[in-house]
Amino acid sequence: MTSCDAIVIGGGHNGLTAAALLAASGRKTILLEASAHLGGAARTEEIAPGFRASGPAHLVNRLDPSVIRALKLDTACLSGKALPTAILDLAWGPALVRGAYGEVVEGVTPEEARAFAALREKLFFQASLLKRFLARTPPRLGKTSLGDMKDFALAGLSLISQGREEARDMLRMLLMNVADIADEYLSDDRLKALLAFDATLGIHLGPRSPTSLLGLYYRLTGETNGLPGAQYLPRGGIGSLARAFEDAARRAGAGLRTEAPVTRILSRQGRAEGVELAGGERISAPLIVAAIHPKAAFLSLAAPGEMDAGFRKQIRNIRSRGNVAKLDLALREMPRFTGVKPEDHEARIVIARNIRHVEEAFNPAKYGAYSPDPVMEITLPSLSDPSLAPQGAATLSALVQYAPYELKEGWETGKPAFLKIILDCLDRHAPGLSSTVIAARLLTPPDIEAEYRMPGGHWHHGELQVDQLLINRPVDRASSYATPMEGLYLASAGAHPGGGLSGLPGLLAARHILSGGR
Amino acid sequence: MALDRLSARKALQNHIDHPLLETPFHPRIEALSRSQEWYVWAGYRAPLSLTDEEMEYTALRNSCGVFDISPMKKYRISGPDAEAFLDYVMVRNVAKLGIDRVHYTCWCNDFGHVIDDGTLFRFGPESFRLCCQERQYEWLSDAADGFRVNIEEETRAVAGLALQGPTSCRVLLNAGFSGVEALRPFQLARFPHEGGEIVISRTGFTGDLGYEVWVSHDAALSIWDRLFSAGALHGIQAVGYGALNRCRIEAAFIVPNQDFMTADHVLRPDRARFPDEIGLDWLVDPAKPYFNGRRAILEAREGKGLRHVLVGLEVEGNVPADGAIVYHRGKHEAGIVTAGIWSPMAKRNIAIASLDRPYGSDITKDFFVEIYALREGRYHKLMKRATIVSRPFVKLERRTKTPPDDF
Numbered sequence: 001m002t003s004c005d006a007i008v009i010g011g012g013h014n015g016l017t018a019a020a021l022l023a024a025s026g027r028k029t030i031l032l033e034a035s036a037h038l039g040g041a042a043r044t045e046e047i048a049p050g051f052r053a054s055g056p057a058h059l060v061n062r063l064d065p066s067v068i069r070a071l072k073l074d075t076a077c078l079s080g081k082a083l084p085t086a087i088l089d090l091a092w093g094p095a096l097v098r099g100a101y102g103e104v105v106e107g108v109t110p111e112e113a114r115a116f117a118a119l120r121e122k123l124f125f126q127a128s129l130l131k132r133f134l135a136r137t138p139p140r141l142g143k144t145s146l147g148d149m150k151d152f153a154l155a156g157l158s159l160i161s162q163g164r165e166e167a168r169d170m171l172r173m174l175l176m177n178v179a180d181i182a183d184e185y186l187s188d189d190r191l192k193a194l195l196a197f198d199a200t201l202g203i204h205l206g207p208r209s210p211t212s213l214l215g216l217y218y219r220l221t222g223e224t225n226g227l228p229g230a231q232y233l234p235r236g237g238i239g240s241l242a243r244a245f246e247d248a249a250r251r252a253g254a255g256l257r258t259e260a261p262v263t264r265i266l267s268r269q270g271r272a273e274g275v276e277l278a279g280g281e282r283i284s285a286p287l288i289v290a291a292i293h294p295k296a297a298f299l300s301l302a303a304p305g306e307m308d309a310g311f312r313k314q315i316r317n318i319r320s321r322g323n324v325a326k327l328d329l330a331l332r333e334m335p336r337f338t339g340v341k342p343e344d345h346e347a348r349i350v351i352a353r354n355i356r357h358v359e360e361a362f363n364p365a366k367y368g369a370y371s372p373d374p375v376m377e378i379t380l381p382s383l384s385d386p387s388l389a390p391q392g393a394a395t396l397s398a399l400v401q402y403a404p405y406e407l408k409e410g411w412e413t414g415k416p417a418f419l420k421i422i423l424d425c426l427d428r429h430a431p432g433l434s435s436t437v438i439a440a441r442l443l444t445p446p447d448i449e450a451e452y453r454m455p456g457g458h459w460h461h462g463e464l465q466v467d468q469l470l471i472n473r474p475v476d477r478a479s480s481y482a483t484p485m486e487g488l489y490l491a492s493a494g495a496h497p498g499g500g501l502s503g504l505p506g507l508l509a510a511r512h513i514l515s516g517g518r
Numbered sequence: 519m520a521l522d523r524l525s526a527r528k529a530l531q532n533h534i535d536h537p538l539l540e541t542p543f544h545p546r547i548e549a550l551s552r553s554q555e556w557y558v559w560a561g562y563r564a565p566l567s568l569t570d571e572e573m574e575y576t577a578l579r580n581s582c583g584v585f586d587i588s589p590m591k592k593y594r595i596s597g598p599d600a601e602a603f604l605d606y607v608m609v610r611n612v613a614k615l616g617i618d619r620v621h622y623t624c625w626c627n628d629f630g631h632v633i634d635d636g637t638l639f640r641f642g643p644e645s646f647r648l649c650c651q652e653r654q655y656e657w658l659s660d661a662a663d664g665f666r667v668n669i670e671e672e673t674r675a676v677a678g679l680a681l682q683g684p685t686s687c688r689v690l691l692n693a694g695f696s697g698v699e700a701l702r703p704f705q706l707a708r709f710p711h712e713g714g715e716i717v718i719s720r721t722g723f724t725g726d727l728g729y730e731v732w733v734s735h736d737a738a739l740s741i742w743d744r745l746f747s748a749g750a751l752h753g754i755q756a757v758g759y760g761a762l763n764r765c766r767i768e769a770a771f772i773v774p775n776q777d778f779m780t781a782d783h784v785l786r787p788d789r790a791r792f793p794d795e796i797g798l799d800w801l802v803d804p805a806k807p808y809f810n811g812r813r814a815i816l817e818a819r820e821g822k823g824l825r826h827v828l829v830g831l832e833v834e835g836n837v838p839a840d841g842a843i844v845y846h847r848g849k850h851e852a853g854i855v856t857a858g859i860w861s862p863m864a865k866r867n868i869a870i871a872s873l874d875r876p877y878g879s880d881i882t883k884d885f886f887v888e889i890y891a892l893r894e895g896r897y898h899k900l901m902k903r904a905t906i907v908s909r910p911f912v913k914l915e916r917r918t919k920t921p922p923d924d925f
């Protein structure tokens with residue numbers, strides 16, 4: 001049996017981050033990835049001859065600076081411009097939100113622009129306080145450390161320094177729904193719709209669901225190239241970013257193996273000892289880092305008799321059913337969205353008319369049906385990176401809500417019907433678009449589950465809602481990367497602080513392990 | 519139409535006429551009951567005594583007492599992973615439990631706190647029955663996720679009678695169950711009865727020679743009649759819980775939610791108990807594969823996690839100390855007596871107590887119990903010296919002797 005010091009299961013960006021740091025600490029580290037590609041949900045794939053697409057993640061908006069530093073990550077693929085967001089409206093034309101989540105807003109009245117600026121400032125301030133808690137291992141109840149106390153104190157101080165009113169307002173807003181806040185500050189339906197869309201993308205909530213504002217805070221805690229809330233399309237597709245993580249792990253000396261699906265975590269008396277691969281090969285190590293969905297780690301790979309039953313029940317109860325479908329189109333020509341200036345086609349294009357539109361798109365998802373009138377964000381990656389499509393042709397990448405994991409009618413018939421709905425919607429905003437389609441790839445949550453091995457096909461490897469956050473992410477007894485199985489650690493989006501291409505779960509898990517659990 | 523529905527519904531609501539469940543033996547017990555002293559046992563109407571507690575105790579220790587144990591919860595656990603599953607649920611090593619054998623065991627939640635105790639019967643390589651006090655279906659089902667096992671609730675389907683006392687073997691032999699004399703303690707065997715099959719195990723809750731007879735629900739009355747006519751000349755007597763309780767205290771057997779609180783019942787975090795805190799440390803097998811609560815139990819053992827200890831006390835005088843507070847040197851509260859009687863067999867005033875460490879572990883002397891004796895409308899507060907003694911308080915050779923002495 002081969003042996004090493006550390007095994008990382010899963011070659012997503014978090015697994016690569018953890019592997020890089022463990023290898024850099026001098027541990028002989030082997031990373032095992034089931035598929036033929038590294039990068040997890042961040043891959044560039046050919047969808048038709050000459051057309052390459054990002055899947056399923058397509059935008060970078062929260063790559064953490066501490067991860068870039070720790071890995072000396074090559075971020076050359078992000079050297080382009082921060083994308084604006086264009087929220088379409090057939091009657092009024094688009095509103096444009098530019099820079100770091102709307103440093104400049106165009107297409108709205110001056111009063112509305114001022115109102116947005118005021119709300120933006122408030123949300124960024126509040127997000128900056130929350131960010132402190134995303135950048136470290138969550139505190140443990142009853143074992144609060146000095147560092148935790150420091151962070152609580154600093155957060156409290158900066159809150160109070162803004163005056164009593166701000167402190168009170170933050171406590172008021174923290175668990176509110178995004179719709180009420182948007183209604184309170186704004187009057188333009190397009191801006192309200194943007195907040196509603198961004199707060200709920202990838203989460204099983206509608207804008208009027210309690211606590212939906214948390215999703216927006218989470219987005220605003222992200223930054224790229226020093227711009228909070230900004231978003232980038234990596235050159236060469238999202239796979240270029242994955243490649244940067246891969247290179248960092250290689251440089252650090254980690255052994256990276258693809259097509260090596262782990263089928264079992266080997267353990268004895270509740271202590272992890274190694275893994276078994278699909279072919280029966282075994283590798284032993286005293287340290288196993290599962291950079292995969294927590295349900296996969298604990299329910300599929302670990303033997304049921306090796307962990308406590310109450311804990312396994314908690315894991316079974318993690319809510320993790322995806323809602324987002326990914327559409328990639330290979331197009332004969334670059335589409336034209338009505339009312340959008342040619343140069344603004346590089347934007348992230350959001351189709352959401354108003355809060356009600358987002359809410360009504362959510363309603364059917366509660367009952368196992370897709371939205372008949374979905375909301376979506378669209379990018380045209382080949383516009384800024386012509387290498388992604390043959391000359392003159394184009395690619396379109398869209399994330400579409402809501403597409404419930406468990407569709408009552410079944411996705412076999414549901415998928416073509418949903419695709420037609422999305423194409424009809426695109427045709428309304430970019431007339432004739434569907435007639436230029438050369439190839440279409442629609443990934444539903446079950447497709448994403450199967451293709452990328454993400455149980456539930458969920459953006460965050462588990463709902464990012466208040467009961468599954470911080471000290472309860474993924475569940476209380478596994479919230480500080482260590483798990484009830486000795487020697488087994490979690491490091492994926494399912495761990496604190498959550499999903500998106502940040503690298504933080506991988507970084508924090510590795511740091512926790514390297515510090516000996518302090 | 520509406521009226522029809524109403525009367526149909528009313529007909530289904532006759533549980534109101536019988537608020538308590540009755541075991542399949544109830545018609546016989548009811549007929550024998552002169553004292554009409556009943557208590558509620560897990561939703562069943564069960565006898566506290568039928569005639570006189572003293573006489574029933576005397577039957578248990580001198581001839582053959584019969585106690586209806588049908589309200590015990592029973593679960594049939596079977597399937598290819600049954601052994602591995604039970605080995606994972608239980609603190610005791612189930613791989614070591616032979617076929618046609620029974621052992622006493624307990625199981626814990628994730629935090630190492632005892633959920634319940636019970637007896638585990640092994641009928642075959644893949645077939646077991648768990649017999650216990652509290653409902654466990656949900657816990658067992660939750661724990662079974664990932665195991666190829668089938669868990670079947672058979673509390674109602676299977677009725678049970680305990681025959682305890684020196685003539686119990688003779689009674690069974692008279693009833694025609696020859697071969698029963700060869701059963702060793704914790705062994706079981708199958709016997710024919712009325713075209714069906716019954717199970718007799720040499721088990722019990724009295725620390726004495728005794729057997730438990732397990733029959734299907736519909737064979738209950740016929741087995742009762744068969745035993746009672748066979749035992750008439752050997753002092754067979756139906757007994758209630760009062761007499762049984764005395765015997766079990768003499769044997770120092772503990773009762774869940776009496777001598778300790780089960781983990782699912784406690785509200786206060788410091789009330790649940792590790793096996794070690796209720797005298798069950800000997801069941802825990804750290805050498806076997808992982809089992810539920812293992813990590814927590816071993817951590818408690820290594821650190822300072824064990825806070826209580828169960829002890830046997832001998833109390834001066836003859837007033838039962840049940841429920842009394844235990845003091846060290848008459849000043850510092852050290853724990854509580856969870857069960858206490860004057861033992862006719864031991865001729866001693868005995869008690870089971872739960873002490874807070876270091877009392878009972880490091881400090882083992884100078885204890886007193888504070889008994890409030892109610893005498894004709896007035897409490898007499900007695901401070902009685904109590905000494906930690908070894909358990910069981912009554913140890914009987916006939917409990918294990920095989921074949922048993924004949925009568």
Ligand SMILES: Cc1cc2nc3c(=O)[nH]c(=O)nc-3n(C[C@H](O)[C@H](O)[C@H](O)COP(=O)(O)OP(=O)(O)OC[C@H]3O[C@@H](n4cnc5c(N)ncnc54)[C@H](O)[C@@H]3O)c2cc1C
Binds near residue numbers: 009015062292492
């Ligand atoms: C539809 C959709 C769109 C998204 N869009 C964006 C976006 O635009 N921007 C953004 O920042 N985030 C986006 N996300 C979120 C982001 O993709 C995830 O949060 C992120 O990929 C999580 O990274 P990870 O490394 O933790 O896990 P993953 O990326 O899921 O990687 C896990 C890896 O483990 C491997 N694996 C699983 N099981 C085994 C096994 N048994 N043995 C070996 N290997 C195994 C998998 O093959 C996979 O490669 C999106 C998510 C979805 C579902």
